[in-house]
Amino acid sequence: MNEPVISMKNIRYAYENKQVLNEIDFILPKGAFMGLxxxxxGGKTTLIKLILGLTKPSxxxxxxxxxxxxxxxxxxxxxxxxxKSNSFNKGFPATVYEVVSMGLTAKVGYLKFFKHKHKSKIxxxxxxxxxxxxxYENVGNxxxxxxxxxFIARALVSDPELLILDEPTVGVDYENVQRFYELLRxxxxxxxxxxxxxxxDTGTMTEYATDIACLNRSLHFHGNPEEYKELxxxxxxxxxxxxxxxxxxxx
Amino acid sequence: xxxxxxxxDFLRNTFLTGLLIGVIAPLLGTFIVVRRLSLIADALxxxxxxxxxxGLFVEKKFAITFIxxxxxxxxxxxxxxxxxxxxxSVYKSYQEIAIPIILSGGVGLSVIFIALADGFNTELxxxxxxxxxxxxRNDFLSILGISVFIAIIITLFYKELxxxxxxxxxxRVSGIHAKRIHFxxxxxxxxxxxxxxRIVGVLLVSALMTLPVAASxxxxxxxxxxxxxxxxxxxxxxxxxxxxxxxxxxPPGGTIVMVSIIILLLSISLKRFRYRTIKVRDNNEx
Ligand SMILES: Nc1ncnc2c1ncn2[C@@H]1O[C@H](COP(=O)(O)OP(=O)(O)OP(=O)(O)O)[C@@H](O)[C@H]1O
Ligand SMILES: [Mg+2]
Numbered sequence: 001m002n003e004p005v006i007s008m009k010n011i012r013y014a015y016e017n018k019q020v021l022n023e024i025d026f027i028l029p030k031g032a033f034m035g036l037x038x039x040x041x042g043g044k045t046t047l048i049k050l051i052l053g054l055t056k057p058s059x060x061x062x063x064x065x066x067x068x069x070x071x072x073x074x075x076x077x078x079x080x081x082x083x084k085s086n087s088f089n090k091g092f093p094a095t096v097y098e099v100v101s102m103g104l105t106a107k108v109g110y111l112k113f114f115k116h117k118h119k120s121k122i123x124x125x126x127x128x129x130x131x132x133x134x135x136y137e138n139v140g141n142x143x144x145x146x147x148x149x150x151f152i153a154r155a156l157v158s159d160p161e162l163l164i165l166d167e168p169t170v171g172v173d174y175e176n177v178q179r180f181y182e183l184l185r186x187x188x189x190x191x192x193x194x195x196x197x198x199x200x201d202t203g204t205m206t207e208y209a210t211d212i213a214c215l216n217r218s219l220h221f222h223g224n225p226e227e228y229k230e231l232x233x234x235x236x237x238x239x240x241x242x243x244x245x246x247x248x249x250x251x
Numbered sequence: 252x253x254x255x256x257x258x259x260d261f262l263r264n265t266f267l268t269g270l271l272i273g274v275i276a277p278l279l280g281t282f283i284v285v286r287r288l289s290l291i292a293d294a295l296x297x298x299x300x301x302x303x304x305x306g307l308f309v310e311k312k313f314a315i316t317f318i319x320x321x322x323x324x325x326x327x328x329x330x331x332x333x334x335x336x337x338x339x340s341v342y343k344s345y346q347e348i349a350i351p352i353i354l355s356g357g358v359g360l361s362v363i364f365i366a367l368a369d370g371f372n373t374e375l376x377x378x379x380x381x382x383x384x385x386x387x388r389n390d391f392l393s394i395l396g397i398s399v400f401i402a403i404i405i406t407l408f409y410k411e412l413x414x415x416x417x418x419x420x421x422x423r424v425s426g427i428h429a430k431r432i433h434f435x436x437x438x439x440x441x442x443x444x445x446x447x448x449r450i451v452g453v454l455l456v457s458a459l460m461t462l463p464v465a466a467s468x469x470x471x472x473x474x475x476x477x478x479x480x481x482x483x484x485x486x487x488x489x490x491x492x493x494x495x496x497x498x499x500x501x502p503p504g505g506t507i508v509m510v511s512i513i514i515l516l517l518s519i520s521l522k523r524f525r526y527r528t529i530k531v532r533d534n535n536e537x
Contacts, residue, residue, distance in 0.1 A: 052424045075426030082420060092285050094417060095473035102414040106425040111407050138472055158425070 002030040003066065005162050005194045006051055011060035013046055020046050022218040024060070028162075028211075033188040033195045035209035037202055042216040044198045045083055048166055051196075052080060065161075076107040079160030081168045083198070085151040090140040096150050097135045100125055103157035125157035126150075129183070144171035152180075156187070163187065166198045177201070181208045255497065262497070264391040265383050265450065269489040269503075271398040272447040272459065277485035278405060279443045280460035281478045282436060284468070286416050291335060291437070292457035294350045295328050295444050297357030300453040302327025302445075303378050304364035311368050320378070321390055325445035331357065332441040336434060381452035381504030383497045394446045401439055412436060413474060450489070452504035459485060462511035466518040484514050 006028040013021040020043045028034055038044050049055045050062060053069055062069040065077060100122050101114065108118060126135050129149040134142060139150055148168055155163060165184075169177045185208050187193045199205050206212065206225040214221040221231065256266040283292055305327065306320030331353055338349035365371060377385045405412070411432045415422045423429045447456045467480035492507030499506070 054420065054423065073426070075424065078424070080421065080424050085418075085421075088418060089285070089287075091468070092417060093468055093471050093474055093477045094413075098413070098474050099417065101410070102417060102421065103425070105410045105414040105422070106427050108410070110411070114410070136472065154421075 002032075004028060004063070005030050005032075005065060006196070007063045008047075008050070009061045009063075011050065011057045011062070013043075013050060013055075013057050015046075020217065021050075021057075024215075024219050026213070026219060026222075028194065028196055030194055031188075031192060032211045033184065033209050034197065034211040034213060035202075035205040036196060036198045036213050036215060037200065037205070038215040038220075044215055045166055047215060048080075048164055048196075048198065051164065052078070076158050077161045079103070079155030079158060079163040081148075081151050081155045081163075081165045083166035083170075085168075086144055086147055086171065092140060093138055094140075095136050096126060096131055096139050096142070096153075097122060099139050099150050100153045100157050103154035107158045122157055125153040128156060129153045130179070145173060145176055148172055149176075149180075160193060162194045162196070164196045167200070168197070169199065169201060177204065181205075184208065253494070256494070260388075261384050261386070264386040264388055265503075266493060268386050268391050268394050269450050269493050270486065271394055272443075272450055273486040273489035274482050275398050275401050275443050276447050276451075276456070276459040277463040277481035278478065279401070279436075279440055280464045280485075281474070281481055282412055282416050283440065284461055284464040285474075289457065289461045290347070290350045291332075292440060292444060292460050294335065294353040294357065295331050295441050296448070296453050296456045297354050297361070298331030299324040299328040299357075299441075299445050299448055299456075300378065301357045301360035301364060303448070303453070304361045304368065304375070307374060308364045308368035319389075321393060321445065321449070324448060325442060327357075328441035328445045329438055332437040333434075336437060377452075377502070378448060379452050379454055379504075380502035381448075381450050381455065381496075381507070383493060383503050386449050390449055394449070397442055397446045401443060404435070404439060408432065408435065450493075450503060451507055452502065455504040455508045458508045458511060459488070462508070462515055463488065466511070466515040469518055469522045484511070488514060 004027045006026070008024055008026040011021055011024040011026070012019070024047070026047070036044055036047070046055075050057055051064070053072070053075075064072045065074065101118075103125070104114070104118055104122065108114060123132070123135065126132055129152050131146065131149055131153065134146065139147060142150070148171065152165070152168060155165070169180055172180060181204060184195055184197065188195050188210075197205070197209070206228060209225055212221070212223060212225055212228045213219060221228065221235070256262045280292075283289055302324035303320040306318055306323035309315050309318055309323075310320070335349045335353050338352060339346045342348050365375065374385075411422075411427055414425075414427060415429055415432050415436075419429055422432075443460070444456050447459060451459050463481040463484035464477070466484050467477050471477035471480050488507050488511040491510045493503050495501070495510075496503035496506040
């Protein structure tokens with residue numbers, strides 16, 4: 001197995017008194033395209049907050065790129081699209097170009113200005129998600145799915161080695177979800193970006209991901225899509241805590 | 252009409268100072284408005300009043316002249332901004348509660364210092380509503396210094412301030428020191444308020460920071476454009492307001508704010524008008 005990009009050992013986490021994550025041992029190998037699934041409230045977003053250092057575990061240790069998270073400084077190696085990206089203030093007058101440029105702010109660094117090469121990078125990222133036509137429109141005037149693509153461009157513009165996406169395809173139409181997964185596969189295969197994707201869309205995801213993990217308070221499954229497909233309904237209802245119908249898409 | 256402003260020294264100081272704050276108030280105002288912190292500007296202006304009252308008090312009672320009301324106002328304002336940040340981190344899920352606490356604290360202190368300084372006088376009146384004749388050469392030079400400082404800091408930290416204003420979580424994740432940048436921002440706000448009070452007055456300073464922004468928000472494409480347009484509107488309001496205030500003998504705070512409101516109303520109706528013409532055109536095409 002490749003060296004781990006993220007490794008979490010024996011993690012516990014509680015909001016005030018509410019235990020949310022229990023004994024999580026989690027490894028994301030370099031080069032993986034991991035789909036993280038689980039029921040609402042299962043702790044997926046919380047796990048990501050821990051990885052991003054937005055909050056600290058009550059117990060356990062986290063390593064990013066072989067460095068303990070407490071010492072980790074190279075945050076620009078990680079791109080992130082939040083579950084609530086879309087709940088930004090819609091009246092905020094920022095163009096698509098301006099929003100994507102934010103992805104470079106930290107990388108360019110304090111007391112430095114955007115240069116020509118940064119500008120072309122920004123335009124390239126916008127092009128990558130197919131939003132060139134809207135580059136100088138206010139982002140608040142775009143549709144939800146278009147906004148989501150802008151946030152993905154913002155995460156990509158800094159050339160991250162690890163891209164974390166928390167339910168990025170909510171509100172994106174079917175055709176664009178397909179395009180989006182194609183884009184992710186391309187980033188993973190050709191640009192060698194490690195991906196961690198939270199989604200409820202298990203059907204499509206199993207076709208693209210190389211690894212799948214199921215999280216419901218603790219990690220119930222971690223394997224490849226073939227192994228996942230072999231899980232019986234009984235196994236899955238254990239993960240989800242209630243009976244589920246296996247949804248399979250055949251296109 | 253401008254002749255008087257160019258001829259008389261005291262008017263020239265006022266006019267130049269007005270031009271400066273017409274830039275810096277909307278410049279910071281853009282960040283304040285998009286971050287929904289407009290009320291913080293109000294709270295800080297009242298703390299500044301306490302500082303000014305304190306300055307007037309020591310000036311009068313102890314004949315200490317090196318603590319001018321401008322400096323003591325600035326000092327109180329910056330202290331108030333630090334205190335607001337403390338309160339906001341204590342009351343995490345009710346951050347706006349910091350505003351009434353600071354605002355009432357500021358007014359309370361002001362009342363005390365005003366009373367100690369033997370009550371209300373014209374000078375205080377000037378600080379409340381602004382004045383065309385109150386700006387000394389020294390005030391102008393101090394405010395010039397502050398304005399240059401603010402413009403440099405904003406230019407240097409523009410991309411961080413912008414990123415932080417749009418999405419704090421993302422800014423933090425990407426490795427920006429959100430707390431420090433925010434702190435810098437709030438201190439700059441305090442300085443702008445203290446600098447603007449000579450011209451627009453305590454009660455109306457937050458208007459000059461927010462109204463031009465509100466007017467340009469509806470017209471601009473993108474953040475930079477909004478910033479530039481706010482400055483244009485801010486300058487217009489200051490210039491027209493100062494001249495009419497002077498000729499009608501009205502404190503300029505009042506006239507500047509009323510001009511800002513007229514600009515705001517014009518921008519709203521311009522937007523409506525544009526929207527309607529597009530609709531009519533669409534209907535004709537169908
Ligand atoms: N800020 C918070 N304070 C208290 N409890 C919280 C907070 N955020 C989340 N929780 C609780 O933690 C649990 C896990 O939430 P989390 O957001 O991690 O779930 P999730 O797997 O991302 O769910 P979803 O699929 O709905 O996004 C939930 O039971 C939720 O109620
Ligand atoms: Mg979630």
